[in-house]
Amino acid sequence: MKQDVTQQVEKVLNSLDQVNRASVSPYFYSRLRTRMEAGIAQPQHGFSLQPAFTILALLFLFVTNVYLLLNQPVTQEQKSTEVEEQTQWKTEYALQEVTPYQENPIEWVAIK
Amino acid sequence: MVSQDELDLIERLKRGEESAFRSLVEQYQDLVYNTALGIVQNESDAEDVAQEVFIQVFRSIGTFKSEAKLSTWIYRITTTRALDLLRARKSKKRFGLLKRLWETEEESPVENISDFNHPGVSLERKEEAAQLITAIAQLPENQKVAFVLHKLEGLSYLEIAEVMGNTLPAVESLMHRARLNLRKILEKKISAP
Numbered sequence: 063m064k065q066d067v068t069q070q071v072e073k074v075l076n077s078l079d080q081v082n083r084a085s086v087s088p089y090f091y092s093r094l095r096t097r098m099e100a101g102i103a104q105p106q107h108g109f110s111l112q113p114a115f116t117i118l119a120l121l122f123l124f125v126t127n128v129y130l131l132l133n134q135p136v137t138q139e140q141k142s143t144e145v146e147e148q149t150q151w152k153t154e155y156a157l158q159e160v161t162p163y164q165e166n167p168i169e170w171v172a173i174k
Numbered sequence: 175m176v177s178q179d180e181l182d183l184i185e186r187l188k189r190g191e192e193s194a195f196r197s198l199v200e201q202y203q204d205l206v207y208n209t210a211l212g213i214v215q216n217e218s219d220a221e222d223v224a225q226e227v228f229i230q231v232f233r234s235i236g237t238f239k240s241e242a243k244l245s246t247w248i249y250r251i252t253t254t255r256a257l258d259l260l261r262a263r264k265s266k267k268r269f270g271l272l273k274r275l276w277e278t279e280e281e282s283p284v285e286n287i288s289d290f291n292h293p294g295v296s297l298e299r300k301e302e303a304a305q306l307i308t309a310i311a312q313l314p315e316n317q318k319v320a321f322v323l324h325k326l327e328g329l330s331y332l333e334i335a336e337v338m339g340n341t342l343p344a345v346e347s348l349m350h351r352a353r354l355n356l357r358k359i360l361e362k363k364i365s366a367p
Contacts, residue, residue, distance in 0.1 A: 071361055071364060073302055074303075074309075075357070077299045081292060082293075083205075083294055084211050086203045086224060091199050094199060098229060118269075
């Protein structure tokens with residue numbers, strides 16, 4: 063059995079001995095010239111914007127953005143801007159005004 | 175050693191003579207096509223590779239130094255281009271699932287390499303040759319190139335060494351490993367029920 067397999071393998075291994083050279087189909091030169099003149103000499107099988115590439119690129123950009131947003135370090139400048147914004151907001155909505163309670167708490171309780 | 179005829183042809187090519195280019199293509203087209211076919215195992219891909227090879231020869235003939243034979247240089251370009259195509263095909267397969275979700279039936283050609291039969295094989299050896307060709311496709315790149323150049327182009331180990339930029343012992347070892355691998359692949363396939 064093993065000898066049969068070995069013989070068969072040898073037969074297969076020698077099957078390309080004395081093989082004839084394959085020839086290009088007719089008018090190869092004309093097709094080549096056409097391609098050269100059309101200026102599409104660059105390889106067609108390189109990187110291309112296939113949908114799969116596009117999806118992957120978009121996914122990569124999305125993940126990178128989310129990561130950067132979540133891991134963004136808060137700088138001193140940002141902190142002071144935030145405080146400034148809060149103060150502005152308070153001023154705009156009069157949140158710094160003193161309430162009657164704060165003005166005179168005892169009187170306030172008496173009125174109640 | 176480069177012959178005088180070859181040197182003349184190279185000179186004419188460097189001057190940009192179209193008749194020289196035509197003559198070069200006619201002289202080497204089957205060599206290029208047959209080598210590419212052995213590696214990519216698909217007729218239309220092999221023709222595509224052959225066209226790219228001649229375009230590259232046309233563009234870079236100015237940089238060719240006549241230290242090596244023209245055929246050696248052309249073999250080198252051919253094997254590089256053919257392997258590039260195989261790599262591109264592999265990476266395309268990796269994205270195959272995503273692509274299939276996106277593309278329609280007509281856009282995604284079905285590549286069936288196992289069906290490939292070399293046109294130069296005689297009818298009585300066709301079945302065995304098809305098995306061998308399928309096995310060759312599974313070899314590592316450099317073993318595949320060496321085996322194809324030896325079996326399909328009939329190059330000697332020394333010529334293969336020149337094409338691949340290797341030493342003779344390196345090519346001998348490459349061929350030995352290629353045979354061992356092919357034997358393993360074929361034994362597995364033949365002994366399988």
